[in-house]
Amino acid sequence: MSCRVLLASPVKQHERILAEFLDSLIRLETNQVKLDFSFIDDHNDHTLLSRFALEHPNVRVFSGEGKADYLCDETTHYWREDLIWKVARYKDDFIKLALDEGYDYLFLVDSDLYLDPKTLIHLLSLKKDIVSEVFWTQWKPELIPLPQVWMEDQYTLYKSRRELLDETEITKKTQEFLQMLSQPGTYKVGGLGACTLISRQSLRRGVSFEEIYNLGFTGEDRHFCIRAAALGLELYADTHYPPFHIYRESELDKLREYKENLTYTKGNISLEQSDLPLFDRSQIHSKPSLIPGRITLAMLVHNESGRYLERVLTQAVEYIDEAVILDDASEDNTIELCQEILKGLPLTLHANHEPQFHNEILLRKHLWEMATNTSSEWIIILDADEMFEDDGPKQLRELFTHASDIDYISFRLFDLWTERLYREDSYWQAHKWYRPFIVRNIPGFQAKWQETPQHCGRFPKNITDLRGGTSPLRIKHLGWLSPQDRLEKYYRYKRLDPNGIYGSLEQYHSILDPSPNLMEWE
Known part of the structure; x- marks a missing residue:
């Protein structure tokens, strides 16, 4: 029986990065899946989304709210509170659309990702209520790549169980979490986002990106994840088909290598490796x-x-x-x-x-x-x-x-x-x-x-x-x-x-x- 999926994304993006994102979407494998697309054009300075909609009948583009500046550069992305909650409202609009039109799943994907063609089929096969495909990002150029999923709180990469841990224990638990995510598998986590498949059952239970008024964590994904857990839903992270995160325009050159080697990387991402090797590993010790x-x-x-x-x-x-x-x-x-x-x-x-x-x-x-x-x-x-x-x-x-x-x-x-x-x-x-x-x-x-x-x-x-x-x-x-x-x-x-x-x-x-x-x- 065919499964209906709505892939949705709020879009405020550089044209070159968005072009790659859209290219990856049309390459997704959709066996036994009826896939539709929905985007919110948040005042982009190009017409790429409208042209994409003209070329594909299963695409809808909605206009965004009032225009606001969003700054990102070669160092990092700069999020203000008003922008965060605008994106949250956009995502909740997609939730309502998916419910109203009877979709079996809502697939929320950030517009700076390049997806592996097998991503959607694989996530659907897991039959999880909420699951994200893991990718690794250098949030700042001087830092090591880290995943967009976490275990608890704002961005804690270990499970504390409310114990007071010393520095050695924290380091050990963090390393264990990162090592776990470096192996192909599907793992229960405390927080996720950016590339998330959500079942209709979860949508009907009341998941939402709306701000929880007495929660001080930054980012709409935190509020979504905490509300989901409170509703009795479990969150999972999958590592079989990691997307490429085009976090900076300068990373487009690396993307070219990622696309050329997709068959090489499927199901085989290593700890802190968010990109492809620059050489033949068999020659390391030659x-x-x-x-x-x-x-x-x-x-x-x-x-x-x-x-x-x-x-x-x-x-x-x-x-x-x-x-x-x-x-x-x-x-x-x-x-x-x-x-x-x-x-x-x-x-x-x-x-x-x-x-x-x-x-x-x-x-x-x-x-x-x-x-x-x-x-x-x-x-x-x-x-x-x-x-x-x-x-x-x-x-x-x-x-x-x-x-x-x-x-x-x-x-x-x-x-x-x-x-x-x-x-x-x-x-x-x-x-x-x-x-x-x-x-x-x-x-x-x-x-x-x-x-x-x-x-x-x-x-x-x-x-x-x-x-x-x-x-x-x-x-x-x-x-x-x-x-x-x-x-x-x-x-x-x-x-x-x-x-x-x-x-x-x-x-x-x-x-x-x-x-x-x-x-x-x-």
């Missing part, structure tokens, strides 16, 4: 000169004498097999310090005649090239004021013995203001996010960089297309320990980025806050 388990430390240095270099390298020699150092025209004995502390290890050291830190991207590319030309399987990139916590060397060696299925490892970086206190406020939250510090040395990897003179990143930006994992091991950032350090960094940022083009002026100014909020390092 380079004869690579030595399995070998570790290279790569570091950029400049006038480090009397600061933290000695502490950092003294710890590093406990866990590395080789080092590459790029000295940016130091005027002190930094080079001699490196040679002395690393004595006995293979060392490649290059010294610039003129400093180039005003164009950091050149230094980062040069250091990366030096590191990848070594025979090591793994590359660790640390700055001269960064080191692992005390038992880091032992944990790292153990970590590498269990890293056969991942290509990069992410850690949290803590900005220490004293030896025992780190800073935490709205401008200082690096320790809340996992960032890559260790990458597998992969033959044939085509590096792509964030081409900015400052804050360009220590690794190529596309390493997060690889298979990644996280570690609870923490990294200390010592570069803020002394008032003199902070003052020098303040003036350096103001000199190199006076208008805050590559960073945040507010954060630069906050460096000199006389009473910062400090937390105890435990």
Whole structure:
């Protein structure tokens, strides 16, 4: 018996991204399914939806409410409360339409997704009342990809059962949740959205995106999910056919690879991998000169004498097999310090005649090239004021013995203001996010960089297309320990980025806050 499905989406979207979204919709497999489309055109500055409706008889387009600005850029999307609840009203309009016209399912899909052709047929086969297909997104360029589903509250990626958990337990449970979603399967979750199939039974029970007045969570999907659970409905996340999330226009190039390799990726998404591999994985270990388990430390240095270099390298020699150092025209004995502390290890050291830190991207590319030309399987990139916590060397060696299925490892970086206190406020939250510090040395990897003179990143930006994992091991950032350090960094940022083009002026100014909020390092 044929099943009737209404696929619906509120649309305020760039034309190039929307064109890809619509292309994926007409490619959906619909065996035994009568599929109709409904869109709300929320004042788009193009006519793509109306043209799509003219070409396909099963498409309806409705006009949106009053016009309002919606900002998204290459960093993230910026949602205001009024926009969120406008989208909620649009989605509730689709719920009413699906009920009034007797559809068996409502399929709500965000207009920046490219769906695998098998998505709809597969979700229907699960016979769940509410189920979302999982995709992975770098919500900000510097972050690792994360799923659009969660376990509880606003965006908690573990089940707490209202227990007070320590940091180690939270990290372990988060990793278990992400690892679960990295495997093909269908899993019960606490929150979902963006690519959600909803049964008629759920619609009739009263699911809605309307704001729950005494709930402080942001986003209409949270209110939908909590109301659904209160109505006795269960929420599920499926990972067999992950869509591609075109979160930024710059990701359209990656989409091309996704489309070319759909048969390769079906049912096989890896942890933190939201895109396709840039190489043939069967060739990872084919380079004869690579030595399995070998570790290279790569570091950029400049006038480090009397600061933290000695502490950092003294710890590093406990866990590395080789080092590459790029000295940016130091005027002190930094080079001699490196040679002395690393004595006995293979060392490649290059010294610039003129400093180039005003164009950091050149230094980062040069250091990366030096590191990848070594025979090591793994590359660790640390700055001269960064080191692992005390038992880091032992944990790292153990970590590498269990890293056969991942290509990069992410850690949290803590900005220490004293030896025992780190800073935490709205401008200082690096320790809340996992960032890559260790990458597998992969033959044939085509590096792509964030081409900015400052804050360009220590690794190529596309390493997060690889298979990644996280570690609870923490990294200390010592570069803020002394008032003199902070003052020098303040003036350096103001000199190199006076208008805050590559960073945040507010954060630069906050460096000199006389009473910062400090937390105890435990």
